[in-house]
Amino acid sequence: MPEKTADVIVVGGGVMGCSTLYYLAQMGVTNTLLLERDTLGSGSTGRSAAILRSHYSNEVTTRMAIEGHRVISNFEDEIGEPGGFVKTGYFFLASEEQAEPLRRNVALGRSLGLNTEALEPAAALELLPDGFNLDGIAAIASEPDSGYADSSAVTNGFASAARRAGATIKLGVEVTGILTGKGRVTGVQTTDGPLHASAVVLVAGPWSAELLMSVGAPVPLSYVRHQVVQLRRSLQRYPTLPTVADAPGGYSFRPDSGDVTLVTIKEDPADRETYNRSVDAEVAQMALEVMAHRLPGFEEAGWDGGWSGLFTVTPDWHPVIDRVPGVEGLVCGVGFSGHGFKLSPAIGRALAELTVEGRSTSIDMTPLRFTRFAEDDLIESSYGATVFA
Ligand SMILES: Cc1cc2nc3c(=O)[nH]c(=O)nc-3n(C[C@H](O)[C@H](O)[C@H](O)COP(=O)(O)OP(=O)(O)OC[C@H]3O[C@@H](n4cnc5c(N)ncnc54)[C@H](O)[C@@H]3O)c2cc1C
Structure with missing residues (x-):
C-alpha cells in the first residue's frame, strides 16, 4: 500500500x-x-430539531438514546464543550391502539434505567400546560429528564x-x-x-x-423532506412548554429560545439535491392548526418561517x-x-x-x-x- x-x-x-x-x-x-x-x-x-427522548420500541435504540442523553445532557463535563442541552420534560401522546405498545415501551425503558412513566390522561393533565387538550389520546409516556440540545x-x-x-x-x-x-x-x-x-x-x-x-x-435508502415550522406564542399564556410528540397526529413540538416554538411536521419523498429547504405556507397553516387544537392559546400564535431538512430513511x-x-x-x-x-x-x-x-x-x-x-x-x-x- x-x-x-x-x-x-x-x-x-x-x-x-x-x-x-x-x-x-x-x-x-x-x-x-x-x-x-x-x-x-x-x-x-x-x-x-435536536430533540432528546428515549421512548423507543426496541432495546438497542433505547440503550443508544439513554447513552446519548447521558453524554449530551452533561456535554461540558463529558467532552469539555458546551452542548446547549435544555431540560424541558417530554411527553409522548398515544391513541387507544397505541396505548398498549406505549406501556410496553415504558416498561422496556424502565428496565434499562430510564426515568419514565406511563400516565393516564387525567394524571398527565396535572403535568401539562393549563388547558392542554388530550382529545383522542389514551396514554402518555412522560420523561421528566428529556429535552433538546444544540446540534x-x-x-x-x-x-x-x-x-x-x-x-x-x-x-x-x-x-x-x-x-x-x-x-x-x-x-x-x-x-x-x-x-x-x-x-x-x-x-x-x-x-x-x-x-x-x-x-x-x-x-x-430513500430521502424524505421534513419541515420545521417556527411559531411565536404568547409568553404570558405559555411561559414554558414541554417537548411533546403527538404520535396519532404525526408531529412533535418543542420550545426554542424566547417565544419561539418549533413544530416538526410532514414527511414527503424528496430529491436529495434539489429539495425545497424552506417551509410550505400550507404546512405552516397545518402546524398552527394542530398546535391550536392541543393548546388553544396557539390560535393567536404567529408563523415566523422555519426550514426543511432531509431524512435518509431505511x-x-x-x-x-x-x-x-x-x-x-x-x-x-x-x-x-x-x-x-x-x-x-x-x-x-x-x-x-x-x-x-x-x-x-x-x-x-x-x-x-x-x-x-x-x-x-x-x-x-x-x-x-x-x-x-
Ligand atoms: C428536519 C430534521 C429534524 C430532525 N430532528 C431530529 C430530532 O429532533 N432528534 C434527533 O435525534 N434527530 C433528528 N434529526 C435527525 C438527525 O439530525 C440526523 O439523523 C443526523 O444529523 C445525521 O447525522 P449524519 O452525520 O449521519 O449526517 P449529515 O449531518 O447529513 O452529515 C453528513 C456529512 O457528510 C458530508 N458529505 C457527504 N458526502 C461527502 C463526500 N463524498 N465527501 C465528503 N463529505 C461528504 C456532508 O456534507 C455532510 O456534512 C432531524 C433531521 C432533520 C433533517
Whole structure:
C-alpha cells in the first residue's frame, strides 16, 4: 500500500463523523483524518430539531438514546464543550391502539434505567400546560429528564475535543471513491487526490449511497423532506412548554429560545439535491392548526418561517451500523431515518469500536447489521414505519 495519510479516514463531518472522530481519539487512535466536502454540520445535522427522548420500541435504540442523553445532557463535563442541552420534560401522546405498545415501551425503558412513566390522561393533565387538550389520546409516556440540545454545538464540540487529542479535520474536500485492494479498504479518492488509510468510516449521510454501491454493498435508502415550522406564542399564556410528540397526529413540538416554538411536521419523498429547504405556507397553516387544537392559546400564535431538512430513511426506519461486508476495514453508519442526533454519542462510540476492535462492545449493534434487509429480519416499531420508531 502507498504511504498512509492516516490510520483512519472518516468521510463526512456531520454529528456522526465528529462523534466517531472523538471516540476514536478516546480509544487512543489519533492519527485520524475527517474529510468534509462542505462545512461541519452542513447536512442533516445543521437542520435537526435536536430533540432528546428515549421512548423507543426496541432495546438497542433505547440503550443508544439513554447513552446519548447521558453524554449530551452533561456535554461540558463529558467532552469539555458546551452542548446547549435544555431540560424541558417530554411527553409522548398515544391513541387507544397505541396505548398498549406505549406501556410496553415504558416498561422496556424502565428496565434499562430510564426515568419514565406511563400516565393516564387525567394524571398527565396535572403535568401539562393549563388547558392542554388530550382529545383522542389514551396514554402518555412522560420523561421528566428529556429535552433538546444544540446540534451545531454538539457537532463542533466533538470536533474540537478530537482536534485537541490530535485528530485532523479537512473541510472542502470531497470523497469521490473508496479505494480497495485484495478485499480490503486502502483509502479514498478525493478532489485533492488519493489519500491512504488502513480503515475508513463512511458517515456521509444521504450521499453514502453511491459510495456503498461502488464497493458492491448497496443499502436501500430513500430521502424524505421534513419541515420545521417556527411559531411565536404568547409568553404570558405559555411561559414554558414541554417537548411533546403527538404520535396519532404525526408531529412533535418543542420550545426554542424566547417565544419561539418549533413544530416538526410532514414527511414527503424528496430529491436529495434539489429539495425545497424552506417551509410550505400550507404546512405552516397545518402546524398552527394542530398546535391550536392541543393548546388553544396557539390560535393567536404567529408563523415566523422555519426550514426543511432531509431524512435518509431505511425500510425499517433504523440505521445500519456495521462493517461493510466484503471490504475489510470499511465501516459505515447510514440511514438515521430522522432520529439520529440523540443517538450520536452511542453511534460514534460503536463505529470507533467496530473500526478498532472489529465489533461494538459498549452496545451490541447486531440488530442494526448490514445484512438484515436481505435476511428480512427488520427492526419492528410499535408505531409503524415512522420517525417515532
Ligand atoms: C428536519 C430534521 C429534524 C430532525 N430532528 C431530529 C430530532 O429532533 N432528534 C434527533 O435525534 N434527530 C433528528 N434529526 C435527525 C438527525 O439530525 C440526523 O439523523 C443526523 O444529523 C445525521 O447525522 P449524519 O452525520 O449521519 O449526517 P449529515 O449531518 O447529513 O452529515 C453528513 C456529512 O457528510 C458530508 N458529505 C457527504 N458526502 C461527502 C463526500 N463524498 N465527501 C465528503 N463529505 C461528504 C456532508 O456534507 C455532510 O456534512 C432531524 C433531521 C432533520 C433533517
